[in-house]
Amino acid sequence: MQNRKPLDIKQLNLQPFTTMGPQGVLLVSGSDTQNANPMTISWGTFGIMWNKPVVMVMVRHTRYTWEYISKMPDFTLNWLDKSMSKALALCGRVSGRDMDKFTASGLHTESAAVVGSPIIAESILNLECRIIYHDMVKPDQFKDISLSNHYAANDYHGLFYGEVVAAAGIEKFILSQ
Numbered sequence: 119m120q121n122r123k124p125l126d127i128k129q130l131n132l133q134p135f136t137t138m139g140p141q142g143v144l145l146v147s148g149s150d151t152q153n154a155n156p157m158t159i160s161w162g163t164f165g166i167m168w169n170k171p172v173v174m175v176m177v178r179h180t181r182y183t184w185e186y187i188s189k190m191p192d193f194t195l196n197w198l199d200k201s202m203s204k205a206l207a208l209c210g211r212v213s214g215r216d217m218d219k220f221t222a223s224g225l226h227t228e229s230a231a232v233v234g235s236p237i238i239a240e241s242i243l244n245l246e247c248r249i250i251y252h253d254m255v256k257p258d259q260f261k262d263i264s265l266s267n268h269y270a271a272n273d274y275h276g277l278f279y280g281e282v283v284a285a286a287g288i289e290k291f292i293l294s295q
């Protein structure tokens with residue numbers, strides 16, 4: 119649908135501190151195009167770990183997405199054009215437990231190039247991530263007590279570290295050589 123081209127992760131042109139927030143991007147985890155759930159996220163990091171290009175995303179264990187990402191080997195991250203902000207807002211407000219968010223938002227799934235979790239057909243950039251490490255936020259490790267303000271309901275995040283195994287985006291996300 120979008121004019122995306124496969125890109126080498128070293129050519130990825132994005133600002134790590136503003137690219138996901140505050141508007142969010144879509145995290146999708148599932149087995150295939152028919153069995154997946156989209157959720158808006160804006161917390162995460164990008165960088166090199168274990169010599170691999172890694173994206174880390176934070177998912178509270180209370181999310182429906184948890185039912186997928188805690189069992190699946192991978193996830194995708196999908197950036198949408200500003201004109202689709204309503205779809206992004208819906209996927210950050212409504213739970214897949216209560217509604218098929220693809221039908222409700224008008225978004226469509228498409229098979230990813232490498233991983234089983236689908237990508238969003240309408241995305242202008244997507245990263246395919248293979249989960250290589252998982253941990254939970256542990257309150258006894260907080261060195262800044264203000265972090266506990268985010269967990270009044272003890273709904274601690276799971277941290278999912280995904281190796282970026284494929285990426286595709288429109289021109290503006292590709293650094294010229």
Ligand SMILES: Cc1cc2nc3c(=O)[nH]c(=O)nc-3n(C[C@H](O)[C@H](O)[C@H](O)COP(=O)(O)O)c2cc1C
Pocket residue numbers: 140141142155156157158159160161162176177178180181182183184207209210211212213214215
């Ligand atoms: C802009 C925005 C960013 C969000 N970021 C996160 C996040 O990083 N982690 C998280 O667990 N929830 C985050 N949420 C909340 C979930 O998107 C929201 O609870 C969603 O309805 C969960 O969907 P699900 O139950 O279908 O998984 C965010 C919501 C918005 C609107």
